[in-house]
Amino acid sequence: SQQGEEDPQALSIQEGENATMNCSYKTSINNLQWYRQNSGRGLVHLILIRSNEREKHSGRLRVTLDTSKKSSSLLITASRAADTASYFCATDDNQGGKLIFGQGTELSVKP
């Protein structure tokens, strides 16, 4: 079964608005990562947050992690049409062997 579950499955916003995507997971983790996938391409790493961190920033990206609720959120501020893509969270299985991805959130940013 999937370790990470993203919500919503699809999100449509206007350029300039903020986009928030959520990820929930089931077991304890060492870290959680967010990836982006443009149509027809491979995934690209965006940001990693460790289990002892609560918030992390990278440019227009803000990631939070709540280990008590087993959830994370990715906020993209001041979105652009070029942010249109699918976004995935990924968690390790705390045993060092596997990285498990969620089903993704499809973000559409309209100009």
Add this chain to the structure above:
Amino acid sequence: NAGVTQTPKFQVLKTGQSMTLQCAQDMNHEYMSWYRQDPGMGLRLIHYSVGAGITDQGEVPNGYNVSRSTTEDFPLRLLSAAPSQTSVYFCASSPLQRGRDQPQHFGDGTRLSIL
């Protein structure tokens, strides 16, 4: 650096045929993995390897074989293709340091259709 290279980019097979999807990385990464991506299912882990000579199963290993004879290469073999294996396959790699706290580098995928 080329990063992670997957070949072929597209392939059409008939049911029962076998083939090998190639994956090569030039970053000296120890960890390599194969995923399949299906609509509505996200990415599912097929097999992974933490170094040359070491492989292990992921979530959906049935019907696939892997081997890791070198650090650079991690081929995925379909033994007898079935229509259910129609998917987009991604290979990924990362350094193996302190567990899974390294970003994964992905190839651009192989789009496989089984008729």
